[in-house]
Amino acid sequence: MANQATLFVVSAPSGAGKRTVLKLVLARDAGLEYAVSATTRRARPGEVNGRDYVFLDVGEFRRRVDGEQFVEWAEVHGNLYGTLREELARRLPSGKDVVLEVDVQGMRNLKALRNDLVTVFIMPPSFEELKTRMRKRAANDEANIALRLENAREEMAARHEYDYIIVNDVVEEAVEDMLAIVRAQRRRSTRQR
Amino acid sequence: MANQATLFVVSAPSGAGKRTVLKLVLARDAGLEYAVSATTRRARPGEVNGRDYVFLDVGEFRRRVDGEQFVEWAEVHGNLYGTLREELARRLPSGKDVVLEVDVQGMRNLKALRNDLVTVFIMPPSFEELKTRMRKRAANDEANIALRLENAREEMAARHEYDYIIVNDVVEEAVEDMLAIVRAQRRRSTRQR
Numbered sequence: 001m002a003n004q005a006t007l008f009v010v011s012a013p014s015g016a017g018k019r020t021v022l023k024l025v026l027a028r029d030a031g032l033e034y035a036v037s038a039t040t041r042r043a044r045p046g047e048v049n050g051r052d053y054v055f056l057d058v059g060e061f062r063r064r065v066d067g068e069q070f071v072e073w074a075e076v077h078g079n080l081y082g083t084l085r086e087e088l089a090r091r092l093p094s095g096k097d098v099v100l101e102v103d104v105q106g107m108r109n110l111k112a113l114r115n116d117l118v119t120v121f122i123m124p125p126s127f128e129e130l131k132t133r134m135r136k137r138a139a140n141d142e143a144n145i146a147l148r149l150e151n152a153r154e155e156m157a158a159r160h161e162y163d164y165i166i167v168n169d170v171v172e173e174a175v176e177d178m179l180a181i182v183r184a185q186r187r188r189s190t191r192q193r
Numbered sequence: 194m195a196n197q198a199t200l201f202v203v204s205a206p207s208g209a210g211k212r213t214v215l216k217l218v219l220a221r222d223a224g225l226e227y228a229v230s231a232t233t234r235r236a237r238p239g240e241v242n243g244r245d246y247v248f249l250d251v252g253e254f255r256r257r258v259d260g261e262q263f264v265e266w267a268e269v270h271g272n273l274y275g276t277l278r279e280e281l282a283r284r285l286p287s288g289k290d291v292v293l294e295v296d297v298q299g300m301r302n303l304k305a306l307r308n309d310l311v312t313v314f315i316m317p318p319s320f321e322e323l324k325t326r327m328r329k330r331a332a333n334d335e336a337n338i339a340l341r342l343e344n345a346r347e348e349m350a351a352r353h354e355y356d357y358i359i360v361n362d363v364v365e366e367a368v369e370d371m372l373a374i375v376r377a378q379r380r381r382s383t384r385q386r
Contacts, residue, residue: 121382164380177380183373187357189314 005092006185007114008032008099009107012122013152014077015133017168021122022099024175029182035087035100038064041079054084072102072109077147081106097182104158118185120178121162125169127153198285199378200307201225201292202300205315206345207270208326210361214315215292217368222375228280228293231257234272247277265295265302270340274299290375297351311378313371314355318362320346 012018026034038054040061049055056064061080065073073082083100091098102110107119124130130152134145159165164181168174185191205211219227231247233254242248249257254273258266266275276293284291295303300312317323323345327338352358357374361367378384 120380160382160386162382164377165382165385166380177376180373180376181380183370184357184377187359187370187374189353189355189358192358193353 004116004191005095006097006118006182006191007035007088007092007110007116008097008118008120008182008185009110010099010101010120010122011104011107011155011162012168013124013130013155014148015130015137015152016122016124017133017171017174018101018122020171021166021168021174021178022101024171025178025182026099028175029179031096031186032182033091033094033096033098035083035091035098037081037087037101038070038073038084039079039081041077041081054087071113072106074103074105074109076103077144077151083110097185104155104161107162118164118181119162120164120166120181121159122174123156123159123165123167124152125167197309197384198288199290199311199375199384200228200281200285200303200309201290201311201313201375201378202303203292203294203313203315204297204300204348204355205361206317206323206348207341208323208330208345209315209317210326210364210367211294211315213364214359214361214367214371215294217364218371218375219292221368222372224289224379225375226284226287226289226291228276228284228291230274230280230294231263231266231277232272232274234270234274247280264306265299267296267298267302269296270337270344276303290378297348297354300355311357311374312355313357313359313374314352315367316349316352316358316360317345318360 010018010022026032036050036054038056038061040056040058043049043055047053064070069085070082071085071088073080083102083106088098111117131149134148166174166177203211203215219225229243229247231249231254233249233251236242236248240246251273257263262278263275264278264281266273276295276299281291304310324342327341359367359370
């Protein structure tokens, strides 16, 4: 039976541990690929251009927006983030499933464009825990944290627009949840035609 | 977040290995319970009344049909099979997910009655393999096998009416598929309200 690829769209408020969960999921599921987003924010220590993000300066990002190279893009915390059309075009036809990180607005934009999405929202176990995690990131000052918490509150209010909600309390459980969602999707009768 | 239980309805042609798969799934997922069907067919060696089936004689089965004690019932291979109303009423409110085996007609009847079902069809890897498996069951003579193969062909044609299709080639993989479907369902945003 032919098996068409699924695009998994994952959102989470900053500090929910999305990157950690997805890194472990990708390491354990060889049929899943990561679609790299483009951003104008600066690379954090350890981040690699083209692997974690495609890092672009604002001018280059804007030029690509004008050239309609983005499926969707948005401004988040003063930086631009977007999904490059070529990134999806390159990965999906291989038959592998693709996981893509976007914010709530990005998910809504993608949903309006494609009907083959499976959407997943990753939650922190509590709002208090989110605050604690944000404070541990040295790069965040209090004003920055207040802004991110307000954004997190707004994003979490939209969680029921997603197909699935994973609470990232114990990382290993959240990883198992995501692996199960991907595996179950491959057994969908609509994918086996 | 409150988590309501899901009723998983599983069908498979005779010989697809449904019972083996479900037994292993139930042993590994403590949040899942088995809803016992009633039948007028005779118990096979090792089968226990009330655990594998509620074994009823035809008169008693008919009386319960008249008393509207069945959610659905059907005649399969000359025997009566049905889902007792009390069996679901007893299990679902506990908050545990419930797995129920029915044939294609039973699935259709249940789907018309409830909208909280997740339906799963278990396939043999091939029609040839199904024949081989049926011949291994000493109880089946060639006429019986021909009848069951014809039924299997009809049931398999209906597989796309189900939400999920699992091919039971390697048992452990089929078990992992079913466990993933159950786990993913618990992360559905519609269940977390």
